[in-house]
Amino acid sequence: MISSTIFIHPATWFLMGAVLLPFLNKRAGLKKGVLIAVPVIAFTVIHWLPDSFGQVSYMGFDLVFGRVDQLTRVFLHVFTVMAIIGCIYGLHVKETGQHIAAFLYVAGSLGVTLCGDYLTLFIFWELMAFASTFLVWYRKKTRSIEAGFRYLLVHTTGGLVLLGGIFLRYKNIHDLSFVQIAANGATFADYLIMIGFMLNAAVPPIHAWLPDAYPEASVTGAVFMCAFTTKTAVYVLARGFPGFEALAILGAIMTVYGVGYAAIENDARRILAYHIVSQVGYMVCGVGIGTAMAVNGAISHAYAHIIYKALLFMGVGAVLEMTGKTKLNELGGLYKQMPLAMIFTVIGGISISGFPLTSGFISKSMIIAAAGESHRIGLLLMMTLAAVGTFLSVGIKLPYFIWFGKDSGVRAKDAPWNMNLAMGIAAFLCFFFGIYPEYLYKMLPFPVNYHPYTAYHLSETLQILGFTGLGFYLMVKKLKPEPKMNLDLDWFYRKGARVFMVFASRPVLSSDGWVNDVYRRIGFRLTMALAKAISWFDWEGIDWTIDGSARGVVEGGNRVRSLMTGKIQHYIGGAIALTFIILIIVMLV
């Protein structure tokens, strides 16, 4: 029975696509067909989902792979739309591995969105973390390799906190179903789960992984990553923790913290990454306020944000793809060379700033209005201040220093057609939702009684945006980008790791000797055997039937690995493979 409903689950299609892709290396046309067909099928499938499916009893646990209500539907909708856009944008990418990683990543996100219990959630949660790490590594620069390892370590830590919370919760109430937790009855276990979720939502002080890793990801990788990790976290927070005061306050702090860093950063993709922190802050705050209007606002903002933030990452990614640069101090005067990318990026910029007729106007304002209606004036002012900073750095500063400003002498032409098509679709959606907010509003879980296009709201928005523009005009010299980086809280583990290394190299090492001995005798042989088995599969199993490209990836990995110790890519690859096998067995049996 399960095997017949397995194809209803949209993640199945991405998993099948990921399995199929390595065999299509030599057939570029077919590969592109799969890249488009899979997200389109998933987008179609989600319209026919039953309210509940895929219930499996496994070792006494009730696993629920499909639990569908209005909250699920709206996130599935935007995730699959985003997958279509992202796949079009990455159509020209030749490395199959990048596509596979993106597919697995999307599958993880869809799995989390659909699951009804914490165990299933955890499996897909970790799949997302592992798969997205590869999207960072595929940039293949030393910096991205290192950033990818940090990203993975931080997410593994967050995953463990989540898992700890899940176990404790099970011990307390013997129930693993993933449902709303009441704010006044929350226990330590629930807070652990919430912290695990908050890490993925990049809530300060556990946000630094995001602006650390996203700017180092591959061009298409960053487009996928900006959409899924944080917004899946917003989904699980909205599902489990609406009305938690900590979220309301931290969310409002996030909005200002993110724009502040964005104002002083130099790398265009890092500016955008800090703006994810800021924008997700609105959603976290909305979830924390917890009224029907605030949660509606958080969800509609998540929808709008995924589209325009992807558009911004695509526009800046196009510049990176064509010029190899993202630092503002090295760019400037590109409007003659890349006018299309400029127009699309500016559309993304005005959407994130909440210009009338764009999607930001109809979603962000809903959260701010909800804060006002709950008499949370402090939150309201912080979020409005963040809107000022958003327009300052993404609406004006970023396009100005890339496409105008002083001519940097960089020569380039507009990006390939598929990138422009993807940006065009996203830009269209930004206006579509701005002009027909009802389309978005009627997808929301609660009935909407909010009208964005009132005279006062227009007046407020135009004044704020206009006078922020004046502020930029007065201070443009002060904002000149400088080739510097800014410290953030990742300092603690990037510099702190060295202290740990000193500690580890002396006392721990000596006491660790005998453990090492045991490991060398038993563990090492086991892992070597596993690595051999996996690489045999990689070399003989796939390459025999296709060509040497998988071997090429391994060799690329080898070069990369010379920077590191051990064969960690193999272990991670093996872990993913193992997760899959378990998943497939569980679902089919």
Added chain:
Amino acid sequence: MLLRILNYLNEHSRMLKMLFFAFLALTVVFDFYAERHAPHFFGDSIIGFWSGFGLLGCLGMIVVWKGLSHVWLAKEEDYYDK
């Protein structure tokens, strides 16, 4: 076509500047007429409140964060590589 428009605008930056200031004036004038339903707090009933908020917020944010960056946060780009 697109390029011609952009070039034209780039060459007529004075005109753009005047248009921008006219727009600012208009937004404040519009605020006199905008009907206020259920104001959330005192700022909602002051004419031009959000103009001041936008300008001061923008300037304040630049001063505070640029200051923080110069005094404390900004490091050489290879800071972590050393």
